[in-house]
Amino acid sequence: MKIVIIDYGAGNIQSIKFAIQRLGYQATLSSDPEEIKAADKVIFPGVGEASSAMQKLRATGLDKLIPHLKQPVLGICLGMQLMCNYSEEGNTEGLGIYDIDVVKFTGVAKVPQIGWNQITELNSPLFEGIDEKEHMYLVHSFYAPKNENTVAVTDYETEYASALQRDNFYGVQFHPEKSGEAGARILKNFLEL
Template sequence: MKIVIIDYGAGNIQSIQFAIKRLGFDAILSKDPNEILQADKVIFPGVGEASSAMKMLIESGLNELIPTLTQPVLGICLGMQLMCNYSEEGQTKGLGIFDVDVIKFSNAVKVPQMGWNTIFNLNSKLFETINEKEYMYLVHSFYVPNTNLAIATTNYEVNYASALQRNNFYGVQFHPEKSGKWGEKILNNFLNL
């Protein structure tokens, strides 16, 4: 199986690579469109700020390529947010894969949300054998409001979409590569889709 992690300068890519290695697979880092198109599975990571990450995607032309992919694609954290229409972070136009906007938590809660929180309302093969209210590791100040694209929900100030799915595109707000055995199980489920 050929697994490609999109390398565009805004990723937590090493920890993802290590997690995939622990599952018995190798993942290559690439920004080469042909390499990405030939992959069986594509992981779209993201750490940092939305507008600068989007700028790097545009400079590499990957903003055009990613929405056309037909194999399973997993966006992680900022990667998931960039797959949405728009983010309030830096007033950023996203890739438009998920028809929803990303908004900021209010000042009523500590931002960023950092640490462990539960996922529930699980509704996808991505969460096969994962229990409701399992804990995942999150670090984020912006979130996707609940939507019919949600395949998992988390509560922090409000119930929000902590995972999304549309066709072959999946997104998770949490970091499966930092979420212990259950996070690795989610990665494994993705590789087995």
């Protein structure tokens, strides 16, 4: 199986690569459109700021490629947010895979949300073998509100989409590569789709 992690300079890709290796698979880091198109599974990671990340995607043409991929694609953290229409972070136009706008926590609770929180209302093959109210590791100041593509929910200041799914596109707000055994199981489930 050919697994490609999209390498566009947006952080945390080595920890994802190592998490995949621990599951017994090899992943390639690439920004080459042909290599990405030829992959069986694509992981679209992201740590950082939305507008600068989108600039990097546009500079390489990956903003045009990603929405047209046909194989399973997993967006992680900022990767998931960039799959949405728009983000308030940096007034950023996204990839438009999910018809929802990413907004900032209002600051009633501590922002960013850093640490462990529960995922509930699990409704995707990604969560096969995962318990309702399982804890995942999150670090973020912006979120996707609940919408028709929501397949997991987290409550922090408000209930929001901690996972999204539409067709072959999957997205998680949390970091499965930093979420222990349950996070590893979610990565494995994605790789075995």
